[in-house]
Amino acid sequence: xxxxxxxxxxxxxxxxxxxxxxxxxxxxxxxxxxxxxxxxxxxxxxxxxxxxxxxxxxxxxxxxxxxxxxxxxxxxxxxxxxxxxxxxxxxxxxxxxxxxxxxxxxxxxxxxxxxxxxxxxxxxxxxxxxxxxxxxxxxxxxxxxxxxxxxxxxxxxxxxxxxxxxxxxxxxxxxxxxxxxxxxxxxxxxxxxxxxxxxxxxxxxxxxxxxxxxxxxxxxxxxxxxxxxxxxxxxxxxxxxxxxxxxxxxxxxxxxxxxxxxxxxxxxxxxxxxxx
Amino acid sequence: xxxxxxxxxxxxxxxxxxxxxxxxxxxxxxxxxxxxxxxxxxxxxxxxxxxxxxxxxxxxxxxxxxxxxxxxxxxxxxxxxxxxxxxxxxxxxxxxxxxxxxxxxxxxxxxxxxxxxxxxxxxxxxxxxxxxxxxxxxxxxxxxxxxxxxxxxxxxxxxxxxxxxxxxxxxxxxxxxxxxxxxxxxxxxxxxxxxxxxxxxxxxxxxxxxxxxxxxxxxxxxxxxxxxxxxxxxxxxxxxxxxxxxxxxxxxxxxxxxxxxxxxxxxxxxxxxxxxxxxxxxxxxxxxxxxxxxxxxxxxxxxxxx
Numbered sequence: 001x002x003x004x005x006x007x008x009x010x011x012x013x014x015x016x017x018x019x020x021x022x023x024x025x026x027x028x029x030x031x032x033x034x035x036x037x038x039x040x041x042x043x044x045x046x047x048x049x050x051x052x053x054x055x056x057x058x059x060x061x062x063x064x065x066x067x068x069x070x071x072x073x074x075x076x077x078x079x080x081x082x083x084x085x086x087x088x089x090x091x092x093x094x095x096x097x098x099x100x101x102x103x104x105x106x107x108x109x110x111x112x113x114x115x116x117x118x119x120x121x122x123x124x125x126x127x128x129x130x131x132x133x134x135x136x137x138x139x140x141x142x143x144x145x146x147x148x149x150x151x152x153x154x155x156x157x158x159x160x161x162x163x164x165x166x167x168x169x170x171x172x173x174x175x176x177x178x179x180x181x182x183x184x185x186x187x188x189x190x191x192x193x194x195x196x197x198x199x200x201x202x203x204x205x206x207x208x209x210x211x212x213x214x215x216x217x218x219x220x221x222x223x224x225x226x227x228x229x230x231x232x233x234x235x236x237x238x239x240x241x242x243x244x245x246x247x248x249x250x251x252x253x254x255x256x257x258x259x260x261x262x263x264x265x266x267x268x269x270x271x272x273x274x275x276x
Numbered sequence: 277x278x279x280x281x282x283x284x285x286x287x288x289x290x291x292x293x294x295x296x297x298x299x300x301x302x303x304x305x306x307x308x309x310x311x312x313x314x315x316x317x318x319x320x321x322x323x324x325x326x327x328x329x330x331x332x333x334x335x336x337x338x339x340x341x342x343x344x345x346x347x348x349x350x351x352x353x354x355x356x357x358x359x360x361x362x363x364x365x366x367x368x369x370x371x372x373x374x375x376x377x378x379x380x381x382x383x384x385x386x387x388x389x390x391x392x393x394x395x396x397x398x399x400x401x402x403x404x405x406x407x408x409x410x411x412x413x414x415x416x417x418x419x420x421x422x423x424x425x426x427x428x429x430x431x432x433x434x435x436x437x438x439x440x441x442x443x444x445x446x447x448x449x450x451x452x453x454x455x456x457x458x459x460x461x462x463x464x465x466x467x468x469x470x471x472x473x474x475x476x477x478x479x480x481x482x483x484x485x486x487x488x489x490x491x492x493x494x495x496x497x498x499x500x501x502x503x504x505x506x507x508x509x510x511x512x513x514x515x516x517x518x519x520x521x522x523x524x525x526x527x528x529x530x531x532x533x534x535x536x537x538x539x540x541x542x543x544x545x546x547x548x549x550x551x552x553x554x555x556x557x558x559x560x561x562x563x564x565x566x567x568x569x570x571x572x573x574x575x576x577x578x579x580x581x582x
Contacts, residue, residue, distance in 0.1 A: 114291045116512075117560055119519025122537075122553050129541045129549045130302055206418050213420050214526045214538050226420075233424060233527070236439075237432050244428070247421040255416045 007263045014256045018076060024069035032070060033221035036061035041239045056241045058231060064245060067223055071246065072253070075224045078135055079204040082142025086204075087197055089143055090150020095181070097151065098158025109155075112148040120145040120207055121214075128216035138217045142204045153196050157189045195268055199261035202254040209250050225250050280572060288565045295557045296344055299550060304336070329353065343550075352551040357543045362551045365536060372442055373521060373532035379448060380455045380517050388460040389499075389506065392467025396475055397494060407464060414461025419520045423454035423527035440529035451528045455520050459513040466509050470502035504575055511567040515560050 003011070020027070037060065042048075044056040044064075055065035097108040124141045131137045161167055167184050175183075211217040212226030220227065225246045232243025327333050334342060346352060352362040395407035430450060431439035437449050474480075475498055483493050522534035529535070533552060540548035 110287075110290070111294070114294050117291065117515060117564055118295060118557055119515045119522075119560070121519040121522045122556060125522070125537055125541045125549060126299060126302065126553055129544050129546060132544075133542070210418060210420060210523050214523055215542055216538065229421065229424065236424070236428055240428055240432075243424050247424060250421055251417055254418070258416065 004263070007260060010256045010260055014253075014260065017072065017253070021069045021072035021076065024066070024073050028066045028069065030063075030066060032067070032223060034062070041235070043239070044241050044245075047241075055245055056239065058239070058242050059235055064228075064242060067228065068225075068246060068249060071223045071225045071228050072249065074135070074218060074222065075205055075208055075226070075253075078138050078208050078218075078224070079142065079201055082139045082146065082204050082208070083197055083201055085139060085143030086146030086200070087150055087193065089147035091154055091193070093147065093151040094154025095158055095185070098155040099162065099177075099181075099185075101159075105155075108151070112151050115145075115148045121210065124207070124211045124216055128211070133216045133219055135218055135222075138208055138211055141211065142207055145207065146200060146204060149200065150193070150196065153192060154189055157192060158185060161185050161188055191268055195261070195265045198264055199258065202257040202261065205250070205253055205257070225253075277572070281569065284565055284568050288561050291561050292554075292558055296347075296554060297340075299553060300340055300343065303546065303550070347551055347554050353547045355540065355545050355548045357540065357545045357548075362547050365548065366533060366551065366555070369531055369533050369536050372530060373525070373534060376448065376451060376455070376525075376530065376532065377517060377521060379452050380459070380521075381514065383452060383456040384459040384463055384513060384517070385510070387456070388463030389467050391460070391464040392506075393471055393494065393499060395464065395468040396471035399472060399475075404468075407468070411461040411465045414457040415465075417457070419454050419458060420523050420527050422457060423450065423524055426450045426454060427527075440527075442531050447528075451524050451530060454527065455517060455524045458520065459516055462509060462513060462516075463506060467502065467506050470505050471498060474498045474502045500574070504571060507567055507570060507574065511564045514563055518556055518560060 036057070040057060040059060040061045042051050042053050042057040042061075045051045045054050053063050053065065055063070055068060058064055058067070093108050093112070097105045120141075123145050124138075127137050127141045127144070131140070161184065164184075167180060170180055170184060208217060208224060209226030209229070212224045213230045215230065218224045218227055220231075228246035229243050229250070232239070232241075232246070235242050324333075332339065350363050354360060355362050355365060358365060391407055391410075395404045398404050427439045427450065430437045438444075438447050439450070441447060480493055480497055483497050484490070488497075521532065522538055524530070525532045525534035526538055533556075537549055537552040540552070
């Protein structure tokens with residue numbers, strides 16, 4: 001498979017960003033709650049060559065660059081775990097719905113449709129009110145809001161697969177339901193499922209940063225990209241970089257992941273284009 | 277036709293009941309609400325009083341119906357944080373949010389659809405490319421990030437528009453842009469692809485051959501046939517707009533329902549959140565119902581099939 005140079009560039013930059021941010025605690029071991037009040041509001045080096053800080057410092061004198069890595073790390077981990085949860089929920093509902101058909105299918109499809117009609121931020125708000133605002137809540141919110149798309153995809157694939165000749169012949173030589181599921185169905189829906197998950201990772205990053213921005217996600221001193229933007233909102237006039245740099249990073253991450261996801265879809269599973 | 281409407285209405289009612297059931301179960305499963313409200317622990321009487329105010333001293337099935345009827349009749353109890361009736365709090369802020377939502381929805385339709393038509397008619401020209409670039413950008417930039425960038429440029433540097441609060445027409449400009457760009461981009465993109473499906477078809481040529489002018493061919497013959505998927509997505513966009521209003525209201529310190537619900541969620545002010553979420557859900561379901569019914573006006577085949 002030939003990868004176009006632009007996509008390759010996106011993959012490499014994303015890979016570097018992800019690796020460096022995952023290694024942040026090793027590369028830059030700091031205590032996130034440490035402050036340095038003598039170094040408040042130092043501009044980024046690009047705008048003030050004298051500055052010791054590549055990306056400037058924030059209102060408590062903390063290095064924006066290092067915090068950015070920690071923030072990206074937390075955002076990526078939360079979005080990824082949420083995605084895994086959404087995939088598992090969607091897989092279970094989709095398989096049950098597709099294999100059983102009938103009443104189960106009707107009920108589950110109704111729930112899927114209903115869920116899609118409630119705005120995701122409100123699901124986040126309900127969960128935060130009831131469970132408190134922390135990382136686990138955000139992961140659950142992503143899982144709970146993300147699954148319907150996965151369920152629809154899995155359901156349509158399962159319905160097609162269970163009528164396929166190779167599944168029928170397997171059934172006629174006496175293969176059990178479990179065996180058909182693991183050997184034929186699961187292996188065949190894995191590829192579209194992975195593509196769909198990649199495409200959705202960007203929207204999960206967006207959801208995480210939006211929830212943190214309104215204060216219903218990760219709480220300080222822990223940080224994510226949304227928390228950083230929200231911290232910077234109060235200092236736009238004197239130190240715009242506090243909000244702008246994490247904002248730009250959010251946009252870059254979302255753009256990278258969604259472009260890579262789109263390309264993967266077109267390459268691996270062009271059929272998916274019409275299905276979702 | 278009657279049957280079609282009846283089925284849709286039943287579905288809408290079931291949807292609202294379902295959401296209520298989930299909210300109800302969640303609020304009872306995740307712990308005793310009294311614990312959140314009296315987090316430091318209270319006297320016996322205080323606990324009994326809170327239980328009574330919340331209606332927790334009734335059997336579970338009765339709580340389920342009572343609380344639901346209370347919400348529908350607007351008798352939503354008092355906020356713990358503001359110590360005022362929930363309904364009053366919503367009443368004060370409703371107009372601000374509704375105004376913003378209606379303008380954003382109008383912008384989405386009035387800019388998104390013509391933009392999509394333009395891109396389709398001028399397919400593969402620079403105009404088409406520009407529209408699609410805008411569409412990708414609108415899709416990628418989160419509304420709160422866009423809001424902050426707009427504040428920096430138009431309020432803090434150019435001093436053209438206010439950066440927050442509410443009052444004059446100028447206060448609407450930045451929040452409307454921040455909220456409308458995403459939905460407008462989706463609508464434009466879908467209108468374009470839907471128009472492209474229709475635009476090469478023979479019936480348009482026969483209309484042209486009859487001497488119908490080009491404008492009427494595009495807007496009367498082509499657009500009408502490509503509107504159905506667009507209307508479907510408008511329903512979904514509405515839910516995006518309402519969800520987005522929560523965040524954009526926080527960015528621009530907009531005194532609306534969204535910022536009320538968020539600050540209440542932070543205080544774990546449950547009656548406010550519960551009422552807000554149910555009201556939003558009921559309005560979205562109602563509007564989706566209208567969208568569903570409007571298909572049958574646009575496409576008579578749907579009426580017959582159902």
